[in-house]
Amino acid sequence: GQNIDQPTEMTATEGAIVQINCTYQTSGFNGLFWYQQHAGEAPTFLSYNVLDGLEEKGRFSSFLSRSKGYSYLLLKELQMKDSASYLCAVSDSNYQLIWGAGTKLIIKP
Amino acid sequence: GAVVSQHPSWVICKSGTSVKIECRSLDFQATTMFWYRQFPKQSLMLMATSNEGSKATYEQGVEKDKFLINHASLTLSTLTVTSAHPEDSSFYICSARWDRGHQPQHFGDGTRLSIL
Numbered sequence: 345g346q347n348i349d350q351p352t353e354m355t356a357t358e359g360a361i362v363q364i365n366c367t368y369q370t371s372g373f374n375g376l377f378w379y380q381q382h383a384g385e386a387p388t389f390l391s392y393n394v395l396d397g398l399e400e401k402g403r404f405s406s407f408l409s410r411s412k413g414y415s416y417l418l419l420k421e422l423q424m425k426d427s428a429s430y431l432c433a434v435s436d437s438n439y440q441l442i443w444g445a446g447t448k449l450i451i452k453p
Numbered sequence: 454g455a456v457v458s459q460h461p462s463w464v465i466c467k468s469g470t471s472v473k474i475e476c477r478s479l480d481f482q483a484t485t486m487f488w489y490r491q492f493p494k495q496s497l498m499l500m501a502t503s504n505e506g507s508k509a510t511y512e513q514g515v516e517k518d519k520f521l522i523n524h525a526s527l528t529l530s531t532l533t534v535t536s537a538h539p540e541d542s543s544f545y546i547c548s549a550r551w552d553r554g555h556q557p558q559h560f561g562d563g564t565r566l567s568i569l
Contacts, residue, residue: 441558
């Protein structure tokens with residue numbers, strides 16, 4: 345079957361760095377997406393990785409290792425507004441998105 | 454760019470009413486549109502995938518006659534919840550994508566549906 349695993353909840357301190365991991369097992373792979381979802385709102389697109397390596401976008405970076413079926417989202421200089429759920433999703437061989445359950449990130453002052 | 458507009462944002466109505474939700478891609482042509490449902494503190498659940506001009510593909514367990522989807526153009530898809538009941542109360546979110554899976558899905562703001 346197809347499976348995406350990510351931690352349910354993480355806590356970090358304002359100004360610090362946090363890494364949210366995602367492992368996946370899917371039938372085919374056409375890229376991995378990270379989305380941010382604030383409570384009561386729709387998800388917003390953060391990043392897309394299809395090749396191995398690190399993609400950096402300001403305070404957010406996303407890493408992919410296809411051989412390990414592994415990705416992480418790295419958030420630097422954490423701000424209170426970064427408190428949200430972070431969703432990992434993989435595009436499978438049919439270009440269907442397989443969604444993880446999301447990681448709720450709590451930022452403390 | 455890549456703006457998706459979803460309307461209405463909130464709906465409160467009586468049991469038995471049919472509710473129509475619109476999803477529009479404002480600045481791109483959406484090859485594919487998706488409809489999701491999300492219950493409080495739970496993950497996104499894909500309900501159906503629709504391509505312009507063809508019938509929607511529904512996920513297992515989603516009733517086609519209950520949730521009618523029309524994707525009449527490359528910029529508009531509608532979801533109609535027919536004869537809604539309290540258990541249909543949920544957060545419904547649409548997303549749209551141009552081309553195939555290399556492109557991200559862009560989400561509308563969602564519709565909060567409350568059936569009394």
